[in-house]
Amino acid sequence: MEQATAWACSSAVQGIQRQGETMSTIALILSLAFLPSLLPLRQEQAKAPQVRPDRARLERFHRMITSSVRLAGTEGDLKSADQVKEVFLAAGLEVEEQEYLVYLSRPKKASLSLLGPKPRPLPLGEKGFEWDSASYKSTEVLPHLAYTPSCDLEERVVYANYGLPEDYEYLKTQGVDVRGRIVLVRYGKSFRGVKVQLAEENGARAILIYSDPADDGFAKGDPYPKGKFRPKDGIQRGSPLYIFEYPGDPLTPGEPSIEGVQRMNPKAAKSLPKIPGLPISWGAAKPILAAMGGPVAPRTWRGALELTYHLGPSSVSVRMKVENVLEQRTIRNVIGLLPGKSGKKGDFVLVGNHRDSWVAGGIDPASGTACLLEAATLLGKLRRGGYVPELSIRLASWDGEEFGLIGSVEYGEQFRDFLGAHLRAYLNVDAAVSGPNPSLSASPSLAAFAQKVWGSVIHPDTGEPIANKKKLKAGPMGGGSDFQVFLDHLGIPCLGMGMGGGHGVYHSSYDSHWFVKNRIDPGFRYHAAVTEGLLRLLRPLAANAPGCFRPAQGFAVAITWLEKLKPSLLHLSLDKKEYEDLLALGKRVETLAKKAQQRLPPKASADLEKLWLDPEGLFGRPWYRNLLVAPGRRTGYAAKILPGIQEAIGTGDRGRVQRSVQKLRVLLQQAEEALLGLAKKGGTPHKK
Ligand SMILES: [Zn+2]
Structure with missing residues (x-):
């Protein structure tokens, strides 16, 4: 991969500037360490009346928001921004809006046919059902892999399973050459952007990504409309933007796309895919797979279709005609603000959910949007009853998430300094409800708090606290949703929560209000539980209650990973003494952080998270500045702990491991040093 040099240079300059920023973070921690302990949680709760989510209203919010197709930058998207704004205003919240002119992509035409003696068109449409109005809207958003270039080409096809690095290795061992071919891969196991980038790196001319019924179709359960899984014609649209390089507007990495900011030439943008592509249904993929020649595919490569899977190339060519429009369009974030005692310009807690979708987006993201709007309504009610939290609360409806987390990233880049100084924690809900299984991911520092609080909500199916049924464990935060900029770029403690379950309507026109109401959450009981959880998590944080943050946990996680990586580190870079010294240093820091978190006020505790920021960022991807966690470069969604070290080990490059x-x-x-400074200032005895 070649680097986008313009950005590499400018980020080196930023790196120097940000050295200062790190120092001021430490100064900030020192200055804030000994504020008097603030209002305890119980008093705050006693003061504010309790509120309960209203299931009928959740359903109304859900119907309202899914009534338009909300592809970012289109009329339907902006209409939904106004709807959200109205709900915030009706709740009595103040509203802040940001608009950004960003590089987006829109499908104009797409067709696919199998050539040969009897050429036949392959179906790209999704069928409409009379009871589900959204299912008719598939033609409004054609099958689309955002940002892929337009094409009109004829070529033979090679099958590459999930399109993982090892799949391409296997094809090589079988003498199947993908260079110059269309590569056909299936969804699953990795982020679609990784699939496109690997196809590109392996020399493919274009890519088709299909949904095999083994992964989210009839092999998993009854397909839509009878069940929840992907029907024959269901298509997973999506953006393969290389967000593992940097998310947000592809043309303004590290900078907000506002007036006066320089845009790079799209040709130089490192996050944009270079080869044409199209997502297709298994109904369209089946004839291509049936025409595939070459060796029989190994067992793990076979999906659930009734045919013998072959590696290719296909006996006949496929003609692929795609017209995508790539252009600058305006997106809009809408933020509801409930000012606390800290004031508008003071410390705050942020909850966020994206509003844009591929078609109607019933689960993704409208389930989360309904919860966000209900939370806003209930907070408004509390406010009318006299509730004034210590910290302000902001509720964000992000735009442009589906294309590459654009609305939240541009916001994070625009208000970098303000957020760094005042944002206490970020709570994310995306596809908040898709089934009965409570889910949670969190920064290590927030994990225990989040487990306890979300785990205490009553599960609508059992009538018992969520954590009684099954232990609720917070997973690490990876990638692929709006927490990314806060976690990986700004070092803010984050969490994401919801209730999940398997389904196969993801990014298709079947992900609708009808589907959520009839197949996922009749009565909107899970939506009510998620809203309740969100409010319970939000209120102690906004009350400045002690005990929410345990920054020592991040160091504990790092130590666990250093121990796991010991054999590779000893093999590639360190002698035994160096390794033992590093581990001992980590343990000392953990002990100091443990002592600090017991007595520091919440702000100073939360700020310790910023100790993980490195102004230069990860090797080759400086936007990612958190050395504790990042989304994996070759997985895209899954989290990598100590990503710099793990990636260096992956390359086997001794110098890079050492660095x-x-x-x-x-x-x-x-x-x-910072923690010892804190301890000294507090006069707490410590051992070095
Ligand atoms: Zn989403």
Whole structure:
């Protein structure tokens, strides 16, 4: 991969500037360490009346928001922004809006046919059903892999399973060459952007991504409309933007796309895919797979279709005609504000959910939007009853998430300094409800708090607290939703929650209000539970209650991983003494952080999270500045702990491993210094 040099240079400059920023973070921690302990949670709760989510209203919000197709930058999207604004205003919240002119993509035409003696068109439409009005809207958003270039080409096809690195390796061992071919891969196991980038790196001319029924169709359960799984014609649209390089507007990495900011040439944008592509249904993929020649595919490559899967190339060519419009369009975030005692310009807690979708987006994201709007309505009610939290609360309806987390990233980049100084924690809900299973991911520092609080909500099916049924464990935060900029770029403690379950309507026109109401959550009981959970998580944080943050946990996680990586580190970079010293340093920092978190006020505790920020960022992707966690480069969604070191080990490059270990060592030394400074200031005895 070649680097976008313009950005590499400008980020080196930023890197120097941000050295200062790190130092001021430490100064900030020192200055805030000994504020008097603030209002305890119980008093705050006693003061404010209790509120309960209203299931009928949740259903109304859900119907309202799914009534338009909300492809980012289109009329339906902007109409929904006004709807959200009205709900915020009706709740008595103040409203802040941001507009950004960003690079987006829109499908104009798409067709696919199988050539040969009897050419036949392959179906790209989704069928409409009379009871589900959204299912008719499939033609409004054609099958689309956002940002892929337009094409009109004829070529033979090779099958590459999930399109993972090892799949391409296997094809090589079988003598099947993908260079110059259309590669056909199936969804699953990795983010679609990784699939497109790997196809590109392996020399494919274009890519088709289909949904095999083994992964989310009839092999999993009854398809829509009878059940929840993907029907023959269901298509997973989506953006393959290389957000693992940097998310947000592809043309303004690291900078907000506002007036006066320079846009790069799309040809230089490192996050844009370079080869044409199209997502297709299994109904369209089946004839291509049936025409595939070459060796029989191994067992793990076979899906659930009734045919013998072959590696290819196909005996006949496929003609692929795609017209995509790539252009600058306006997106709009809408933020509801409930000012606390800290005031508008003071410390706050942020809840966010994206509003844009591929078609009607019933689960993704309208289930989360309904919960966000209900939370806003209930907070408004509390406010009328006299509730004034210590910290302000903001509720964000992000735009442009589906294309690459654009609305939230541009916001994070525009208000970098303000957020760094005042944003206490970020709570994300995306596809908040898709089934009965409570889910949670969190920064290590928030994990225990989030488990306890979300786990205490009554599960609508059992009538018992969620954590009684099954232990609720917070997973690490990876990638692919709006928390990314706060977690990975700004070092803010984050969490994401919801209730999940398997389904196969993701990014299709069947993900609708009808589907959610009839197949996922009749009565909107799970929506009510998620809203309740959101409010319970929000209120102690906004009350400035002690005990929410445990920053030592991040260091504990890092130590666990250093121990896991010991064999590779000893093999590639460190001698035994160096390794033991590094581990001992990590343990000292953890102990100091543990002592600190017991007595620091919440703000200073939350700020310790910023000790993980490195101004230069990860090797080759400087936008990612959090050395503790990042989405994996080759997985896209899954989290990698100590990503710099793990990625360096993956390359086997000794120098790179040494450099990434050195980065960690310096970070831990700075953390130790900062924590010792804190301890000294508090007069707490400590052992070095
Ligand atoms: Zn989503």
